[in-house]
Amino acid sequence: MARPRQALLTRERIVDAASALVDKEGLDALSMRRLATELGVQGPSLYNHFGTKAEIVDAVADAVIERIDLTAFGAYEWPEAVRRWAQSYRAVLVAHPNIVPALATGPGRRRPAALAMAEAVFGALVDAGWPPARATHIGALLRYLVIGSALGSFALGFDIDPGLYDQYPHLHDAPLLAARHEAVDEAAFELGLDLLINGLTAGQELGTRR
Template structure:
């Protein structure tokens, strides 16, 4: 004799077994909003709509927009490689860090303007990155009062170069103004084909490192 089919169990009315919102999910949605709409387009209400939850549910996980921006900053910065400061000479480690840093923000160029002015407090991966870089520079003989300026100088160059990766190929084409700028027009025409943003980055990085080496030498390091 066949047994009667068992009734399908109904889901209880209690809370779901896993949370609807997670830190990674909130951060990923915030990254997408920033890339699509910029910082003005990232509001807590817009983020809640993107996550398909009520704003009150979102506020259970993040208190302010600034908290969201710090989470985005930490999400991107955790992928930047600064391990070279443990094994390489300081200038080689700085170059490797700069290349990795540029790569991270070249993938998220819309975040540059936001991250560049977001305080690092409560961003553990970001603080850990700066700690490793600072410790490496101090060990190499850089005076403590110079270290933050070295970091900012490299970051300023790197973030600008990350934006340059998005420039159109004809950004330096003067068009109808070519006759009024013959030197600039000739220089642009003579620029080698290929990844011009990468070539400019490497040239600038070499110059920056040469200047830093010379400065450290003058400082007696």
């Protein structure tokens, strides 16, 4: 009997397998050899689609960015559009925390979804009347907030041993944070987003857009 034909190796299959591996084990686990094993192919076959591991990481990162909802731009005024986008951005990154370090760099030429997102945010801010330089600053600031929030949990940074905080009376309840880390971290992000958007809106109303 003829052996069953192997499923066609495509860029999409490679990216899906690489994404699953990164989600499960982190970026350090990703290699061309390991990825070939996961796909059941010989390593050289991957090079028909990607020249380097870095290109695969870019593709995985961009596949994550594609999941961010940009539909608020054009549907809402800039403050609400930015809020909805930032909330979606963070939710996607929190769901895929292991790829966040790769997203901390700029979009580059191999990340079209990231460039499309930058275009949407920057365009919405400029169309709302912000000068291009200030729109750049706002976009960067929002990105810092989102990525910083998704990169690690503040609440999980505290030990759960109550005795550790005997000499720090104001941190008496710190051991409780770990059990509520998702709510704490999300609330901190929402507070920062509120302050940022409200401050920018107030400044725009006062005409301080430089």
